[in-house]
Amino acid sequence: MSGAKVDIKVVLLGKAYAGKTSLVERYIHNRFSGDTVPYQNTIGAAFGAKTVSVDNKNVIIGIWDTAGSERYEAMSRIYYRGAKAAIICYDLSDRSSFDRARFWIGELQKHEEGCQIHLCGTKYDLIAENPELRKIEERETAALAQDVRGKVYETSSKSGKDVALIFTNIASDYLKSLKNTEVEDNKEYMVPLRDASNKRFVCSGCKI
Numbered sequence: 001m002s003g004a005k006v007d008i009k010v011v012l013l014g015k016a017y018a019g020k021t022s023l024v025e026r027y028i029h030n031r032f033s034g035d036t037v038p039y040q041n042t043i044g045a046a047f048g049a050k051t052v053s054v055d056n057k058n059v060i061i062g063i064w065d066t067a068g069s070e071r072y073e074a075m076s077r078i079y080y081r082g083a084k085a086a087i088i089c090y091d092l093s094d095r096s097s098f099d100r101a102r103f104w105i106g107e108l109q110k111h112e113e114g115c116q117i118h119l120c121g122t123k124y125d126l127i128a129e130n131p132e133l134r135k136i137e138e139r140e141t142a143a144l145a146q147d148v149r150g151k152v153y154e155t156s157s158k159s160g161k162d163v164a165l166i167f168t169n170i171a172s173d174y175l176k177s178l179k180n181t182e183v184e185d186n187k188e189y190m191v192p193l194r195d196a197s198n199k200r201f202v203c204s205g206c207k208i
Ligand SMILES: Nc1nc2c(ncn2[C@@H]2O[C@H](COP(=O)(O)OP(=O)(O)OP(=O)(O)O)[C@@H](O)[C@H]2O)c(=O)[nH]1
Pocket: 014, 015, 016, 017, 018, 019, 020, 021, 022, 023, 033, 034, 035, 038, 039, 040, 041, 042, 043, 066, 067, 068, 069, 122, 123, 124, 125, 126, 155, 156, 157, 158, 159
């Protein structure tokens, strides 16, 4: 599989103003326009893609940045379908955005079981500058991440802190899961010889 291209669908979910678009902008274009351009809410969803090289493989990460406004909630459901990973964003300085993150976790657990959850506390630069602004403690998010068997990050799209790390981890976790699936698939075909007499011979990629 070396040199092969792998596609991954990733979706960003979270309350309006949580910082989803800024995270994608930092990751894809390595820029932050929050200091110069006024906030504009996403309407519906936006798509972007970036190719990363992980373990000698080119991984194309297709990123769906959904609108946080509850008005678009039904639409966001369409975008998480088939996603291999979700980045659930909440603003570290806004408690209500964490409640909204829990809502999206519930949605994914109900409807998209195979989707890996990455919890992303945004705007870390604000907390670094003034720790009193922190409204979500690290131990809370660590416990939640453990519950959902996900990963947790504290990022800043302004400084770039840990933004690329999320996407690299998503790509490498996905490649690992593919390897595990290959092993599992091969197990199916490893019929012990003494049991094989009544079975059709089945090999990977062909059925006889
Ligand atoms: N200081 C700081 N501000 C940020 C950061 N990330 C986002 N912001 C600001 O927070 C506001 C909302 O950011 P967006 O990225 O537009 O939020 P969003 O989640 O995409 O919002 P919707 O499109 O409405 O869902 C903007 O004014 C950003 O400039 C960050 O890491 N640090």
